[in-house]
Amino acid sequence: MSITLAVDVMGGDFGASVTVPAALKIAAIAADVNFLLVGDEAAILPFLENVPASLRARLCIEHTSEFVTMDDKIAVALRQKKRSSMRLAAEAVRDGRAQACISAGNTGALMAVSRFVLKTHPAIDRPAIMTALPTQGGHVHMLDLGANIDSEPAHLLQFARMGALVAGALDGHASPRVALLNIGEEEIKGSELIKQTHALLRDSGLNYIGYIEGDGIFRGEAEVVVCDGFVGNIALKSSEGVAKMIAAMIKTQINRNWLTKLLGALAYPIWRGLKSQMDPGRYNGASLVGLNGIVIKSHGSATSDSFAHALEVAMLEVRKDIPGLISRRFSEAAEDKNA
Amino acid sequence: MSITLAVDVMGGDFGASVTVPAALKIAAIAADVNFLLVGDEAAILPFLENVPASLRARLCIEHTSEFVTMDDKIAVALRQKKRSSMRLAAEAVRDGRAQACISAGNTGALMAVSRFVLKTHPAIDRPAIMTALPTQGGHVHMLDLGANIDSEPAHLLQFARMGALVAGALDGHASPRVALLNIGEEEIKGSELIKQTHALLRDSGLNYIGYIEGDGIFRGEAEVVVCDGFVGNIALKSSEGVAKMIAAMIKTQINRNWLTKLLGALAYPIWRGLKSQMDPGRYNGASLVGLNGIVIKSHGSATSDSFAHALEVAMLEVRKDIPGLISRRFSEAAEDKNA
Structure with a gap:
């Protein structure tokens, strides 16, 4: 067709x-x-x-x-x-x-x-913005990335259901792992939004693996990461910012003197491999689900x-x-x- | 003394x-x-x-x-x-x-x-966790990174005042630029917390430059970035996660075959420079202000x-x-x- x-x-x-x-x-x-x-x-x-x-x-x-x-x-x-x-x-x-x-x-x-x-x-109730992001071993789908702020637990549950469906269909996963973005400080696992969403996800029938921290996203601990759009957008943009900063720093180091320029040129196969592994272009295209x-x-x-x-x-x-x-x-x- | x-x-x-x-x-x-x-x-x-x-x-x-x-x-x-x-x-x-x-x-x-x-x-009212982070041209101080969730505008104003004082004293800045972490979507600049804090900061007498997005943190657009601890912790951890992922990917690329191993070894001066520029160890030590x-x-x-x-x-x-x-x-x- x-x-x-x-x-x-x-x-x-x-x-x-x-x-x-x-x-x-x-x-x-x-x-x-x-x-x-x-x-x-x-x-x-x-x-x-x-x-x-x-x-x-x-x-x-x-x-x-x-x-x-x-x-x-x-x-x-x-x-x-x-x-x-x-x-x-x-x-x-x-x-x-x-x-x-x-x-x-x-x-x-x-x-x-x-x-x-x-x-x-x-x-x-609300559509969400969802995208794939590179991880150490593959990629992860994350939503919401900025369509909604002040989401309620029921919205995050819907995001999780949509995310699991889409990730499952796109990647051929029968039961993608779903995680809820949170911070690690024990006492602070207290945001009502997070607590209530956690409870809903536990009873959702999804393959819910619990909380994930910011660094866990990129370790590939889950196939789907769910969060409110405000937090998701900040996490996404911060991550992009760090990646760009590192790319700029690598360039600075290569351009330091004639020797580093030569070594940088020689190391081309490494840069090419790195680029193909994490080129943001490969991750361009967010879905409005x-x-x-x-x-x-x-x-x-x-x-x-x-x-x-x-x-x-x-x-x-x-x-x-x-x-x-x-x-x-x-x-x-x-x-x-x-x- | x-x-x-x-x-x-x-x-x-x-x-x-x-x-x-x-x-x-x-x-x-x-x-x-x-x-x-x-x-x-x-x-x-x-x-x-x-x-x-x-x-x-x-x-x-x-x-x-x-x-x-x-x-x-x-x-x-x-x-x-x-x-x-x-x-x-x-x-x-x-x-x-x-x-x-x-x-x-x-x-x-x-x-x-x-x-x-x-x-x-x-x-x-509340202490905050504050740390320096590398940027393209230097570093930025960010707070709160997880001591508080559900901060109110008055708390964020206090964080901004403390942050400006500490950043100013540590770096010898007479009037450090202070920015409020937010997301870029226009309609969404609507979180009440952000709006009200924005108004307080504008009238604070601080060198407040307005909103900053996640990627702006690492471009060095401000000396002090203020946010609620939940968002700040997620931004910090996500950034660390990306940096670690990139380091792991560089290693993977170097270890791909004997040629890339050789080129990786030759490029040592580049890695050393990169490490000294963004070694997380150089940024270890967060203040409980x-x-x-x-x-x-x-x-x-x-x-x-x-x-x-x-x-x-x-x-x-x-x-x-x-x-x-x-x-x-x-x-x-x-x-x-x-x-």
């Missing part, structure tokens, strides 16, 4: 110059994937000039001159830009013309627009290679029918309750 | 085998520093056997056979172990026999015992080199009279209010 991906061409720091080449890259390797390129035709066409006709035939442009900027307030994106590339890409998913929407646009706007256009499943449709958020500063990775995440979620899985599981749970 | 440091010899994963050599190392290079080694004499003496008499004369053993384990609950540490090495080290500070207490023991117990023994300054006395918490798994760094942090805080500074500033503020 062929797939159509709706790309918000104008989103992100670099717009069409990143999103269109990424779509071309994926179209060239995935013959059953078509693209709906939503955005300013004048910005898109220059990137399609030398594209072979067979490939060009799988790309459809939906022209609009309106787009959401990285600084646009949510209210502006939602109420004043009803023909934005972001909005039209989400509507293409709602109307069945595409199976997923991918945007590098601003997260708050994308969440609000997607939620407005696609709605959440009736048994889910809980919506009636697939929406993937790319980093605003993504290169075309990492935007292409976000497109691959979208393809995988389409093939695994993530929204269908979530919908069926949550509907069953609701029926069980009513029975 | 000579200084006496009270060392909880028995604290941490390795007890006397780490703490006593660290004290000897510092005693050998700092002629005006004396040590009160609090712990089991039988565990301490073997490490003092070949110590020259002149150095030995600056080390005093306060024997006790009781100590707080890494797993002891706070209630046990506080109520049942009244002659623990941790407790006696804190009492030495209270009684003026030492100017600082250093422990690698469990954080919750150390905070509770220190607070019970030393009390907080009357104008300070807000108490009537200096208490420094070392990582439980510290080596003797990194425990020695925690001792250096203690020495610096003694020389800068951090508790005196805090006490004077907060007393003045209280007088201003009453005037």
